[in-house]
Amino acid sequence: MKRIFPYLTLCTCINSLATPSLPAEHLEVLAADPYWIALGHYETGKLGGWRSYVDDEKFFLADNGASDPAAELRATLDALYAPADLGDQHPQCTYPARTRWLRDQLRLTDLPHPACAEYRAWFADINPHSTVLVFPAAYLNSPSSMFGHTLLRIDQADVHENNTAMLSYALNFGAFIEGADNSILYAWKGLMGGYPGLFALVPYRDKLSEYSRLENRDLWEYRLNLTAEETGRMVEHVWELKQVRFDYYFFDENCSYRLLELLEIARPGIELTEEFPITAIPTDTVRAVKQAGLVQSIDYRPSREKELLARAEPLDHDEQQWVLRLADDTRLLDDPALLSLQAERRALIQDAAFRLVRYRSTGEQRTRENSVRSFELLQAISRNPPQPLDVDRPALPEEGHESRTWQLGAGSRDDRAFAEYGLRMAYHDLNDNLEGFPIGAQIEILQLKLRQYENNHWQLQRLDLATIRSLTPRSELLKPWSWQVAGGLERAPGEDDDERLVSHLNGGVGGSWQLGEEALGFAMATARIEHNEDFAPFIASAAGFDTGLLWHNALGSLTLEAAGNYFHNGEVRRRLSLNQQWEISRNLGLRFSAQREFSQLASPVNEVMLELKWYHY
Structure with a gap:
């Protein structure tokens, strides 16, 4: 159903003489203007043409408006001349950003003047003057928050003089979830676009409570140098998006990507979304906003846990x-x-x-x-008041390495030399360059590794769908659990001293302990299920352990790890490994790896490798 009543077509026909006659060539040029494309959230289609990210027909006035910017522009222009007595249902009231832009572009001086009382009251209540980009830091214990999140705070003019940030509004885009999906279903639907995404304007104090208190996440506030006019331009477009549905995808069409679109509307001419054709990880989008020269100042709010x-x-x-x-x-x-x-x-x-x-x-x-x-x-x-609390500000999250990683390695497995080529889509492991990341946190998504042995023998070494680790140290006051989960394809020792490509899913839970300022020790009990051609059952299960040391030293990060799996069919695997990364620069690392594997099915195997890692979005 369109936003305007069915009888509006009749009204616009009656008033069609008032609609300016626009040559087709002029219409096409205007419809291709980047600002009109931004207002319709259009992108170039895979097979040519246009498609809108908006997945809600009520946003469009033309029947084919989702794929034809020119048709939508013509329908909008006609609708703006509807009788003013339509009140709050008038298209000028529903589409204030479109109205302003078309009026300015075409010098429309003869438009009707509907009151738009509902929109004007809403806009006056928000009273937009300036904008703050808010980044709640990554929180591994929530599938929707493990990469962090971004939202915008809309401040009024007196926010500094009267310290009224808590009275501001938070502009948020997020998945709308009905019911209580479990974490696995939530992750699957989030990856596949199974949730609608909606914009919402809510009191900032409510969002602050949700992220800083309920989830114990640090908050970074980036005050942007948008003018009052630019902030108002963005807010008027948010009114157009009220209850308008987008498909929500964790990795690309997410909270961060949608907010970049709004910033492009606030300040015409900046290009932010073009940098994210595949993924839009929040820290990367914050970095893009900063590199575009939009950040004026940065504030840090520690979580309750940090305090x-x-x-x-x-x-x-x-x-x-x-x-x-x-x-x-x-x-x-x-x-x-x-x-x-x-x-x-x-x-x-x-x-x-x-x-x-x-x-x-x-x-x-x-x-x-x-x-x-x-x-x-x-x-x-x-x-008996204490001294004021002083919480050290950690490194800025956007100053960490880029999210995508290219890997090139050379090594030997017993007496066989090999070259290894890898790509990881996102975004950090325990040994990666640590600046901007918390120690003991690992999130790896879609990692591919190919090996080329002597005599040009190629093989798929591993394909990790996801590997997540949370090694949060226990203390006298707080005793969080450490945990890990991983799944995908990997090589395992097989019969006749060969390697088998097996599919697996494993996880573990245990504890981590601080060993000085820059070291963690951890120990976990683990469980694993595996499909292996050498095993009689289709699915084999195992219990095991994973223990080790993580040390951030002068060169970079070092891990020493011992792990084992004891399968119910009698197979026993154990592994000792060492990894040391040298942090050459923010986006370049050199890693030395050595490991020894033991298996009931094969002889012990030694492997060493030197690997260059290039962090590149």
Whole structure:
């Protein structure tokens, strides 16, 4: 159903004499203007012509408007001359951005003047003046957030003078999900466009709570140098997109890509979306916005978890035990042993306990017990306030390496030399150049490796669909689980000392521990299922372990790892490996790898390789 009533066609016919006569050549030129293409969210079709990213027929006035910008422009121009008494249903009220642009381009001085009361009240309430690009950092425990997210904050004119950022609006594009899909179904539908994507304008304080509090994610705020006019131009187009559906895809047509389209509307002439023909990973889009000269300043908001850990960092073991006890029982505030501590140390303990109570209540219903506990801790803090909290700002996420990686290696497997060629679509592993990434986080999507042995023998070495690791260290106050999951095709030792290409899915869960400032130790129990031609059952299962050390050193990152799988059919595999990467530059790394594999089916095998990694989008 179109946005305008069926009788509008009759109305426009009655008023057709008022519509300017536009030569076909002029119409085609105007319809091909980049700004009109941006307003319709058109792209060049795979087989030529045009197609719109908008997957909602009510957005278009022409029957073929989704594939014909010229037809949509003509239909829009005709509709603008509809009688003004249509009120809020008038096309000028529904399409304010189109109206403004066509009026300016064609000098339309004779347009009707509908009141558009609903749109004007909405626009006045938002009162757009400036724009902030907000990047909630990556959060591995949520399939929709493991690459991070981007949204826009629309500020009013007095945001600095009156510190009113919490009263601003957040402009967000995201998947609309009805019901409660599990993580696997969510990931599949997100990859295949199974969810509709919608724009939404909501109070910024609500989004801030969702990302910084509920998911414990750091927030980066990039103030853009858009003028009030440019910000208003973007917001008026958002009105046109109200409840308009796009197909949502995790890797390309996602939150970040849609926001880049809006910025192109705000400032005509900048080209942002052309840089992302295949994937649009949030950190890459932030980098593109920065390189386009749109960023004016950058602010950092640490998550609740970061604030808690920063407050607890100077506390010794006994003091952190006091934090745990106070968070459970505030009656201990009057304990003589606590009161005997120096006021300065007691202040840090009380503040950390308050932050721990808030952290534990994240995502839970507010209870009277938690409210009373928080209030009593706040009273103690007010009587003995701590020093202001200072959280170190980490490296900017956009200063990390590019997301796509080309790999070229040379090595030997026992006495057989080989060359290895690889491509990874996204985006970071434990040994990659660390600047801009958290230590212990790994997300690899679609990695292909081909090997060329002597005598020109080629083979597919591995095809990883996804490999994800979250090695978050445990501490006195917080004890998160570490976990990993991986799936795809890989080579495994086979009979007659040959290698078999097997399909597999495996995962593990355990713990990680901080070993100094730049090292992590981890240990996990693992499970694996595998299809292997050497095994009698179609699917074989195994239990195992994966343990190791991750150390960020002066050269780069080093991992030492020992892993094993014990199959129910008697096969036993174990692997010892070492990887050291030299960080040559932000987007160039040199990695040395060595491993020894043991199998019941084959003799032990030694493999070494030197690999050049080029991080290139």
